[in-house]
Amino acid sequence: MNSRKNLIRTATAAAVVLGITGLTACGAAKTDSASAKSGGTVTIAVPSWVGAEANAAVAKHILEKELDTEVELTQLDESVAIDGLNSGKVDAVLEDWGGAPDKIKLYTEDKKSVVEGGDLGVVGHIGWFVPKYLADKHPDITDWKNLNKYKDLFKTAESGDKGQLLEGSPSYTTNDDAIIKNLELDYKTVYAGSEAAQITQIKENYKAQKPFITYWWTPQWLNAQVDLVEVKLPEHKEGCDADPEKVACGYAQTSLQKYFNADFAKDGGDAAQFLKNFSWTAEQQNEVAAMIADQKLSPEAAAEKWVKANESTWKAWLPK
Structure with missing residues (x-):
């Protein structure tokens, strides 16, 4: 972590696995990690806590409905997700608590395969x-x-x-x-x-x-x-x-951070710009998370409900 450099919440919580596909270590890397630039699939890693699932569900809904971009959500723990950004198997991590600081330094500063995506807007x-x-x-x-x-x-x-x-x-x-x-x-x-x-x-x-x-x-x-x-x-x-x-x-x-695969950040077009712009409050995240974990809505239904009620918020995230 800065504060949480020794905390990684990993993929075990049953409450957050709905609608998330797996990404195996032996799977082939994408040939084009910036797939969104040609209308392909954007892969977002989702850690196993419901707040992170709320981020991903809302981002997926807007990307698919407003920007005509297919999104794949894959459940990965924090450290493995950062490796996925480096390899190109993952395009975006929307909530990082600083659980893999050595990897972040290696990939952002040395290899330059991963770039910062800005604050999520939530302090953990x-x-x-x-x-x-x-x-x-x-x-x-x-x-x-x-x-x-x-x-x-x-x-x-x-x-x-x-x-x-x-x-x-x-x-x-x-x-x-x-x-x-x-x-x-x-x-x-x-x-x-x-x-x-x-x-x-x-x-x-x-x-x-x-x-x-x-x-x-x-x-x-x-x-x-x-x-x-x-x-x-x-x-x-x-x-x-x-x-x-x-x-x-x-x-x-800890100010929660977003990270992107460097090629995706550069060539991902509107999808990448939207995810860079994506920023909301802890209260907004909790609202969607509660729908999923407490009210037992599917992530898709929770995202759709929130998006319908908060147009003025998410429209500001769309590329100009």
């Missing part, structure tokens, strides 16, 4: 959160220095005699194990299995008013339904997460 943040009802009962629980005092509240069968820190997928790369070790916290990371499973666990605990502490992030549509309070970890400072084994700080605020 990761942290540890507890429900507000628990923070109201124990106000000092929101300071990491007091977490060991409350570990018994968070014990589960999975965490044994330690407090449980609820995580998402085991394939996510986080700093949390290092933070626990280096801050000498008597906690254990326990993985729900996916974003969808983590949301289910949070909702069940919240409904039952049970104590829980979880790795979580913003923006996220669920935050409109559950009132969570962030636990203050040591302040993030530049470079404090440079060594994954020595991390003893919290996560920073």
Whole structure:
């Protein structure tokens, strides 16, 4: 990450696989990664969290309906998606949290096969959160220095005699194990299995008013339904997460970025220009994400509904 250089949420969440095709490592690279210039297919990589799927669904709908450009969505984790940009198998990544900084540097600065696509318009943040009802009962629980005092509240069968820190997928790369070790916290990371499973666990605990502490992030549509309070970890400072084994700080605020295959950015015509222009707010992203994950609309239906209601927003993204 800048803040999230050690966080990659990967392709496991069942809530975000609808309508997304796979891209295998052994598949042949495109012969023309800037395929849109001749009316071909634009390939957009989609990480496995529903906010990223919201981006892709809306972009696909507008590209196909307004710019007559076929779009293929392919579910890839953050690091593999950046490799796809380099090889030409992927044209665009619309939401990057900085999870593969070495690859970004290699491909953008050295090989120049990948170019920056600009800000998505959304600022992301990761942290540890507890429900507000628990923070109201124990106000000092929101300071990491007091977490060991409350570990018994968070014990589960999975965490044994330690407090449980609820995580998402085991394939996510986080700093949390290092933070626990280096801050000498008597906690254990326990993985729900996916974003969808983590949301289910949070909702069940919240409904039952049970104590829980979880790795979580913003923006996220669920935050409109559950009132969570962030636990203050040591302040993030530049470079404090440079060594994954020595991390003893919290996560920073991260402006989410877009990246394009360099040939596509240069020769992709209106499709490339549209994706460069694509920028929206966390609230707008959450609106579409909630339709998909909470209201159970298909990504296509959610995108169509949002586009119909927000013409003044997306028309500004169209090439002039």
